Amino acid sequence: MGRLASSVIVNGLIRLAEQQGGFAAVLSKGDPTAGSILIVMVERGERKAVLERLLQPDGSYGWRDSPEAGNNEEDMVKFLARRQRFDPDLWILELDVASAERFAAEMSAID
Template sequence: MRLRSDVFVSAITRRVFSRGDTAAVLRKGAEAAGAIFLRQRARDGVETLFGPAPQSLVTAQEEGGRLFERRLSSADPEAIDAALAREIRFDPDCWVVELETSDVSDLFETSQPDS
């Protein structure tokens, strides 16, 4: 059974704060099963957007967790805003969480290896 969206968002924001970094919920979605988008801001002004990975990439051992894919990498904030606006039009029940941290590798699983 997969964690509820609100529980996952709460856990990831607490983990970021416990490391001395900052996180904020920019958009609150459906509590039980809303899709979650993670917006990582870097100190140099560029951003990375992570979104839910396609279900075909989720294996049995990952069941119960959440798998993300990198949607945009080292992008301008305007590009991230535009991508999120499209996602929100498609799914108004989605969550958007901003992470101001340099390293997300230990916060959530991604379908691509870290580069």
């Protein structure tokens, strides 16, 4: 079974956020085919989580929380810059949704 291109997943996440009355912004555009995806989940302007799409041992993809993003804005900016230096093909999205936890649970359906 083939995997979806990163740009297709990103567009699906943006549409899902907007359909639910949320807002989505592409902070960094990555490789359209195989770029990694990192999502800054925001709820009512407050950051709730930073999730990264990673390959699982069984060959599927899943979302993992990135606690190394820190708790303040300065740590977050440093984390994102570090990740972009490490992976220049990285997509970074910010999704501001009504319920970050519920939205995160629904993201797996897009894969």
